[in-house]
Amino acid sequence: MSLTTNCLVTGGAGFIGSNLADELIRRGARVRIIDNFSTGFRENLEEISGDFDFVEGDLNDDRALEDAVSGIDIVFHQAALPSVPRSVENPIETHEACASATLKLLVKAKDRGVRRFVYAASSSAYGDQETLPKVETMKVDPLSPYAAAKLMGEQYCSVFHRIYGLETFSLRYFNVFGPRQNPSSMYSGVISRFIDALMKEESPLIYGDGEQSRDFTYVANVVDANIKAAEAADGAGETFNAANGERISLNELLSVLKKITGRESVEAVYKESRKGDVKHSQADNQKAVAMLGYQNLVGLEEGLRKTIDWWKHSRFAS
Numbered sequence: 142m143s144l145t146t147n148c149l150v151t152g153g154a155g156f157i158g159s160n161l162a163d164e165l166i167r168r169g170a171r172v173r174i175i176d177n178f179s180t181g182f183r184e185n186l187e188e189i190s191g192d193f194d195f196v197e198g199d200l201n202d203d204r205a206l207e208d209a210v211s212g213i214d215i216v217f218h219q220a221a222l223p224s225v226p227r228s229v230e231n232p233i234e235t236h237e238a239c240a241s242a243t244l245k246l247l248v249k250a251k252d253r254g255v256r257r258f259v260y261a262a263s264s265s266a267y268g269d270q271e272t273l274p275k276v277e278t279m280k281v282d283p284l285s286p287y288a289a290a291k292l293m294g295e296q297y298c299s300v301f302h303r304i305y306g307l308e309t310f311s312l313r314y315f316n317v318f319g320p321r322q323n324p325s326s327m328y329s330g331v332i333s334r335f336i337d338a339l340m341k342e343e344s345p346l347i348y349g350d351g352e353q354s355r356d357f358t359y360v361a362n363v364v365d366a367n368i369k370a371a372e373a374a375d376g377a378g379e380t381f382n383a384a385n386g387e388r389i390s391l392n393e394l395l396s397v398l399k400k401i402t403g404r405e406s407v408e409a410v411y412k413e414s415r416k417g418d419v420k421h422s423q424a425d426n427q428k429a430v431a432m433l434g435y436q437n438l439v440g441l442e443e444g445l446r447k448t449i450d451w452w453k454h455s456r457f458a459s
């Protein structure tokens with residue numbers, strides 16, 4: 142990323158967005174962030190090292206959007222309400238934050254001459270497939286309002302490339318984890334909740350029998366995938382899986398975490414499975430490897446250790 146590149150990170154007060162902003166600044170880009178703090182935190186912005194511009198506002202507000210997009214070369218669109226259960230409770234709120242906001246941002250990006258638009262898409266687009274791993278050529282089958290809204294954003298990205306020539310890249314993240322993921326909400330990602338519970342010697346909560354599996358990806362890997370998509374020579378208008386390409390059940394994951402944290406005696410509590418959750422998830426990442434140069438920079442266990450180290454020094458530890 143060159144010193145002259147002006148980047149916008151939407152959702153930069155959130156988990157993935159703040160990690161991405163950090164890395165862009167480290168590589169010399171000029172960074173602007175827009176966030177409305179719906180699920181993001183000022184503390185995440187404070188942890189970003191280096192200077193950036195900040196627009197506090199909602200992507201659905203045209204004035205804020207104008208301030209955010211003017212003069213920008215590359216948009217990294219991370220903002221969303223990223224929760225299946227929250228979308229089941231309030232589908233309209235999720236539609237506005239995930240689908241409407243993405244459409245308005247795409248229109249503004251096209252009108253203001255943005256060159257490239259990298260979109261945080263979601264593996265939830267696949268739903269439950271008969272075969273694993275999940276590959277980009279499979280028919281989509283969203284199982285929740287969240288999955289439908291994120292997929293709509295992805296389809297708008299593809300259409301904006303076809304119709305207006307905007308260089309869109311959609312990265313279907315699988316389950317991302319790492320520093321700055323908020324563990325304290327009922328909608329939080331499972332690794333952050335497990336670590337938080339184990340460190341406090343409380344019982345982690347598992348929805349279902351724990352045999353559901355996920356392809357967990359450390360945040361640095363998807364951050365790198367975003368930057369590679371921003372620099373790629375080919376692939377505009379397309380969708381790529383961004384994940385490790387391995388899967389582990391929640392029960393197995395918990396055993397690994399218990400070993401690392403030394404909390405071997407803490408037992409999980411099992412509750413009824415949640416509506417809209419998929420059973421198994423595993424990516425075929427060959428397209429991203431071949432076309433973007435995607436790499437698993439950090440494996441699962443190393444990523445878990447880094448996340449636990451971060452947690453120990455975070456505000457959640459006190």
Ligand SMILES: NC(=O)c1ccc[n+]([C@@H]2O[C@H](COP(=O)([O-])OP(=O)(O)OC[C@H]3O[C@@H](n4cnc5c(N)ncnc54)[C@H](O)[C@@H]3O)[C@@H](O)[C@H]2O)c1
Pocket residue numbers: 151152153154155156157158175176177178179180181182198199200201218219220221222223237238242261262263264291313314315316317318323330
């Ligand atoms: N974390 C994962 O495992 C995962 C998996 C697949 C896809 N994704 C996608 O990655 C992106 C980032 O997810 P995350 O885990 O960092 O979530 P996050 O909740 O930590 O970050 C989302 C950020 O977007 C902001 N935001 C939401 N609506 C907004 C709006 N209308 N205007 C301005 N800001 C708004 C929030 O305040 C928050 O800071 C999301 O688009 C999500 O759908 C995440």
